[in-house]
Amino acid sequence: MELGLGLPISDPRRLTDWARRAESCGFDTLALLDRLAYHNPEPLVALSVLAGATSRIRLQTEVLLGPLRATALLAKQVATLDVMSGGRFTLGIGLGGREDDHAAAGTPLAARGRLLEAQLTELRRIWRGETFRGTTIGPRPETPAGPPVLIGAFAPAALRRVARHGDGFLCAAPLAWAGRLVRTVHDEWAVAGRGGQPRLVCQVNVALGAAFAPARSAVAAYYGRDDWGVPISDPHELADTVAAYRDFGADELVLYCYADDPAQVDVLAGVLGRA
DSSP states (O other), rough: OEEEEEOOOSSSSGGHHHHHHHHHTOOOEEEOOSSSSSSSOOOOHHHHHHHHOOSSEEEESSSSSSSSSSSHHHHHHHHHHHHTTOOOOEEEEEEOOOOHHHHHHTTTTGGGGHHHHHHHHHHHHTTTOOOOOOOOOOOOOEEEESSEEEEOOOOOHHHHHHHHHHHHHEOOHHHHHHHHHHHHHHHHHTTTTTSSSOOOEEEEEEEOOGHHHHHHHHHHHHHHHHHSOOOOOOHHHHHHHHHHHHHTTEEEEEEEEEOOOOOOHHHHHHHOOOO
């Protein structure tokens, strides 16, 4: 099982340090969250900077809120990042459910599923070089037909999109009830006649040592609730959690850090035997 590092969002100026440390410690992926009506960095812009600061590690949105963005421009941005990173980019995409994000973007919240469904189809067409509204949009991505697409979802209709449009599933649910979601994805994958298996990427929040208290406050502020996504703070619990996700069959586990200090990367790497 691969291990990714979800980057903090409070101070974009420190992200290049986080990225370089993560790559030197052997993490497999750098991931960034997405909001519009919040103080986080825009993930495609931030990951473009981090692509230039690194050479090996993958770059991933987790998840980009597709319906907030115009499809043609999104296709161009993603293809550009894919080319300039040497094919290291993975597009994690989803709906987003916060009313303020959609209000700021001018997209109707009730139509977001329909918008994403059309967008996923159109992104693939654009990346293949097909005509979109009377023209073609470049550059062509480094990865044929576009970078890997992972879809984040919870609801049954959204889970079906993984089989129709995705290469894998981003599962943000706690392990205690992630199994039901993953089984649905695999069932829909079989119904759609897809070969192989969807890639499964899971995530947990972490903040070890003195980073825990400010990190918990940051998580609560981001989600607007105190009881969701409490970071793992105990090294032994983290090691057990990683083992549990490996047994669960995850292809990758992304550890989301809400700590400000980039030294947290080295702490995590030490616990995980990657220092």
